[in-house]
Amino acid sequence: MTKIPVINPATEELIQEIAADSPQTINSKFHLLQRGQPAWGARPLSERLGIIARFYDLLESDKELLAKSLTEEMGKPLQQARNEINGARNRIRFFLDNSEKWLAPEWISPEGGTKEKITYEPLGIIANISAWNYPYLVGVNVFIPALIGGNAVFYKPSEYTLLTGLHIQRLLYLAGVPEDAFQLALGHSAVGELLLDLPLDGYFFTGSYKTGKYIATRVAPKLVPCQLELGGKDPLYVMDDVTDIDQVAAAALEGVVYNNGQSCCAVERIYVQEKLYDQFVKSFVAQTKKMVVGNPLEPATEIGPLSRKGQQDFLLMQIEDAVSRGATILTGGNAVPGKGYFLEPTVLTNVNHTMNIMREESFGPVIGIEKVGSDEEAAKLMLDTEYGLTAAVYSTDFDRAEKLMKLMDTGTVYWNCCDRVSAGLPWSGRKHSGLGATLSYAGIRAFVQPKAWHLRG
Ligand code: NAD
Numbered sequence: 001m002t003k004i005p006v007i008n009p010a011t012e013e014l015i016q017e018i019a020a021d022s023p024q025t026i027n028s029k030f031h032l033l034q035r036g037q038p039a040w041g042a043r044p045l046s047e048r049l050g051i052i053a054r055f056y057d058l059l060e061s062d063k064e065l066l067a068k069s070l071t072e073e074m075g076k077p078l079q080q081a082r083n084e085i086n087g088a089r090n091r092i093r094f095f096l097d098n099s100e101k102w103l104a105p106e107w108i109s110p111e112g113g114t115k116e117k118i119t120y121e122p123l124g125i126i127a128n129i130s131a132w133n134y135p136y137l138v139g140v141n142v143f144i145p146a147l148i149g150g151n152a153v154f155y156k157p158s159e160y161t162l163l164t165g166l167h168i169q170r171l172l173y174l175a176g177v178p179e180d181a182f183q184l185a186l187g188h189s190a191v192g193e194l195l196l197d198l199p200l201d202g203y204f205f206t207g208s209y210k211t212g213k214y215i216a217t218r219v220a221p222k223l224v225p226c227q228l229e230l231g232g233k234d235p236l237y238v239m240d241d242v243t244d245i246d247q248v249a250a251a252a253l254e255g256v257v258y259n260n261g262q263s264c265c266a267v268e269r270i271y272v273q274e275k276l277y278d279q280f281v282k283s284f285v286a287q288t289k290k291m292v293v294g295n296p297l298e299p300a301t302e303i304g305p306l307s308r309k310g311q312q313d314f315l316l317m318q319i320e321d322a323v324s325r326g327a328t329i330l331t332g333g334n335a336v337p338g339k340g341y342f343l344e345p346t347v348l349t350n351v352n353h354t355m356n357i358m359r360e361e362s363f364g365p366v367i368g369i370e371k372v373g374s375d376e377e378a379a380k381l382m383l384d385t386e387y388g389l390t391a392a393v394y395s396t397d398f399d400r401a402e403k404l405m406k407l408m409d410t411g412t413v414y415w416n417c418c419d420r421v422s423a424g425l426p427w428s429g430r431k432h433s434g435l436g437a438t439l440s441y442a443g444i445r446a447f448v449q450p451k452a453w454h455l456r457g
Pocket of ligand 1: 130132133156157158187189190192193208209212215229231263264361389433434
């Protein structure tokens with residue numbers, strides 16, 4: 001039996017070893033879900049909602065335990081782990097309050113010779129292959145509406161957040177989700193591959209473009225729904241009319257470093273109008289230097305370790321590439337000596353789009369700030385990416401900001417804010433950032449299929 005080590009990225013110590021699934025265990029879990037899904041799907045919606053409401057409560061009563069476990073296995077500051085669980089509960093609240101509306105049968109023609117209606121049926125058994133950076137938030141986007149919609153879920157937590165995956169399973173069972181409606185697939189990519197081999201009824205993936213593209217290609221012949229929530233290279237543009245530069249710099253910095261910079265919608269590149277550029281950079285660097293990097297369990301810590309060693313090496317390479325092409329490091333640039341995968345928060349200027357740091361997803365507390373002469377130049381640079389997740393504009397003039405936001409080929413745009421997700425709005429990426437949407441009405445309907453009824457007599 002393969003054992004997967006759970007390593008604390010702040011200390012490099014082994015927390016626990018978890019047994020990975022094998023082809024045999026995955027197969028028997030699949031047969032269990034096959035037997036269980038019809039009964040789960042046949043339960044009244046109100047019953048399924050009641051069970052998810054209990055899960056919502058259990059997340060609150062277990063919050064401290066869950067937050068500490070998450071911080072220990074992936075390194076986000078403890079308060080941010082608590083915030084993540086609060087955020088996940090807000091999303092569940094949205095699903096609890098809105099699912100009945102979007103899943104109820106709809107009479108299109110209730111009168112006349114031929115009556116017509118639409119009902120929404122579960123897809124069946126769906127795979128939820130998930131990422132480690134926000135395991136509660138990105139998990140909840142999928143397995144909650146999937147379960148509410150009557151599906152059975154084969155949930156594959158990331159191999160870097162296995163403890164959180166096990167907690168989620170424990171609490172769902174405690175809430176009343178039957179074991180034959182929810183199962184975990186524990187392991188590395190090879191276990192994910194086993195899910196791709198199974199005749200599942202939908203694939204819902206959160207992770208990198210590389211894996212997402214592979215999964216979409218691999219499951220395409222099945223002709224079942226495949227949704228992808230992938231990475232980004234999200235730009236933030238500061239127009240020359242902003243008045244409180246310190247505040248804008250603080251907001252942008254938080255967008256860069258929150259969750260140790262490992263958010264899909266983190267600010268990944270900043271453009272600033274030349275009139276404000278020097279002032280903005282000065283303020284941004286001064287605030288960056290004040291950030292407390294350290295043990296994520298300590299209340300004062302603002303930036304913890306990267307979740308794994310490979311990511312630290314990757315970011316150091318990105319910084320080296322930028323410097324070799326003329327970038328200037330204004331602060332940071334190094335790994336923090338000692339145990340743990342820490343990186344100093346790093347600010348680079350004299351950057352341009354020949355550098356990897358301005359083109360490929362960084363996923364860490366590293367940022368390039370580029371000077372621009374006009375809104376047109378900013379728009380051109382913001383659009384110069386294969387990704388399309390979010391784009392942010394800071395300005396006191398809405399009409400001017402709106403003009404630019406309309407040009408963005410992204411699923412989300414922000415005016416005077418950044419790095420945020422709302423349960424009521426569709427969360428979707430364009431181009432290499434994804435396919436399909438979660439959250440909002442769209443993220444409820446994504447887990448059901450319509451049936452058209454033509455009724456005569
Ligand atoms: P990843 O692609 O390495 O892994 C994601 C999941 O896929 C893991 O569970 C992994 O085990 C599994 N996997 C890997 N190879 C597989 C294969 N061949 N077959 C089946 N499953 C396989 O991504 P990651 O490092 O876990 O996550 C980071 C990425 O996720 C970043 O790019 C980030 O931007 C993105 N992300 C996007 C969103 C969003 O909402 N758009 C949210 C969170 C993270």
